[in-house]
Amino acid sequence: MLTLIKREIHDHPLFFIGSVILSTVLIGLSIATLKGHYWIELTAFDSPAGTIVSTILVFVFFGMGAVQMDTDRTRKISAFISILSVSRNRILLAKIIAGLLAILIALVPLAVTVTILLRIHIPPIPVFHVMVLEIFSGTFLITLACYFIGLQAGWNSGRLPPVIIGLILTCILLTLIIIKGFMPEIMIILTLFTVASLIRTWHLFMSTPL
């Protein structure tokens, strides 16, 4: 399994390097924002910043999902690996773990930095920590959901139309944040959507002849 994950990382290094760069830039921005403003002004940044970060991540990881599957399909990687004693379940699982890893690389250092900065710069008022938790979990879930849409779009034959449809669906799903904010209901909808997308991806991958 570890070998499969390593291979996924090796095949798509750009996304992992991109995640690190994105995370570093966002950390820099959050430090600058927190240092440049009084803490009572901070709530004004949380939602817009959360929305912008979500938008960037959603498109990056939709792209990652689509590229992962498209590369696999066109270069017949799964077909080749299946000859060895590796099940298709494990191949897909390795892809998803690699994708998840890239998302976490982009999000976790940022979340940890923001939490630490909040502890240093503002009084111990729980509302800010709850907001950080809600914004990051919402961002994580929507990024994951769009990553799965990318996986499905990339696996379909015919390169452009499925990707364009996938992009449109990603844009549609992204507006869910504007409709619902980062309130608990979005977590429920996105969790269900992510699970449903995962099952659909799994079924699509398992049922298509290699």
Next chain:
Amino acid sequence: MKLSTNYIVRVLVTGFVVLTLLSIPLFWIRFLCNEILSVWMPREYKYVDIEPTGLLPDNLENDPNIERHSRVYARLDEWEYPHLGIIEYFESTSPGESRSCLILSSSEKDWAYFDNKSGHFVFRYVETKIMPDSDKLEREVQYYIGPEGISEIPDKTLGRFIEPIVDSSEFKTSLWKSGRIILYDKKLRSFFAINFEDRNITKSRQLLKDDPRRPIDIGILNKNDDILDLYWMLPKVKTSENNQVRTLYSRERFGSIIKEGDPDYRPDKYLLVLDESGRIDLLDKETLEFAGSAGRLPTPATLFPADKNATPDDLLAYRILPMALKEDRKYRGLFAAAVNREGTALALSVFDANGVLIRSDHTGERDYRGRRGTLSSRAVLFSFPGAPAITIGRFLLENLHPPILSLASYFTADSFEAGSGHRALLLLPNSFIAMKGRDARDDNIVVDNIVVRFLYALLLMSPSIVLAILLAWRVGKDAAFIGFSRKTRRWWLLGTIAFGLVGYITYRLTRPKITLVTCANCGKPRRPDTGICHRCGSKWDVPELVPPTWRVIDG
């Protein structure tokens, strides 16, 4: 064809994905329709005023030098976009709002919050003391406040607040540091006064278990105040100066505008308490005892009239403005404005000091004499250019929603808070069918009326039902063509009737991708992966393998 569990799971997950992804664009188109209606709505549908207010003493109101009587004015602003979740989320986490534990953040050094874990309020502020030599001594203090006392360190003996609501009106000025803050705990069912000067807590008697009062807000009573403006104006007295200046829109021409929280015009003895039933009570600030009824939230008109009184959850926005004069600060009554759930009507009421309704008005069309015509809740949908097209468009859009969810919206119409209805995706509390569901004219339950109301709701859903039946017919035909069993076809028929367009798209996405072959028996297309033809039931016509009579012999 027997269905595998795999197929059922695939259909369910695809259905959920389709439902989510279809609900979002439908939401945005509905949002656009509502936003256009809100922007295009004529001005007279958005404001209501009452003149004279009826609360001022006669000697002031009937002064011969009065140019204009006292007046109360309420105005509805654009009502769609402030209810988008992202804005709502941001606002609800601001100090004093519903999802924020922060109750005060007036400066970097003055803040207070409620700590849910310990059940204490934590107040941190700069305390100023005048020393005997008249010098000011400033020091930062932090107090932990529980129902049993105030301390500089967190202590269990302070007790625990559980679900407190705080009167934030005192925070408008820095005087609270030497005054007192009143709060109510919903679970402890008592009022408390935090006395900062004496550093003690005053507690009221606990409300009895059978007491119907359930306070939900105290002090400044408002909800979604960003979309509703309410103020009153003192009478304008003629002076030589304003007889000369006659500019129509000059603010000077009117009296001073008095808004919520204005410390000069706030009653000094009483605090307003809003009950979950919509009733407004007076609370004596000193004794922390109820001092009588002050009025109730007005009930704005709705498309399908409802007889019942509006509760805070039924209203998209409300504002209450107690009235007192600067001279004596005596409580003289209150003004209450409320916006209906859909945001299409505004009602304004004036209650006197005894809580008796003395004046009220609603938004609506006005004729050239200024008399009210059709109420805005109805007029906004049809009475100005472009409105009928948008209303019909919105109605048809609502009918693209799954019929089963429309039906659920009808039955659950009343159970959602009004603001959340404006960002609803699946159940639509602001749809026409849900509005019919809230039609409370039949509350003196007559079974016939309930049936008639339900039939009316079905009539509103009829385009959706017709579409669902049409799509179900297409699905049924295709399912028979592709060879689904009778039982599977029945499930698909029911699913498509229940979920309409969502059911149909799900069917198209999960339909087995099989190339049919011609049946040798009936000549119709049949599935190649089943033993018998799903149309005529004949088996595969396999030619018998008869060995040839000739042989190839070596040599």
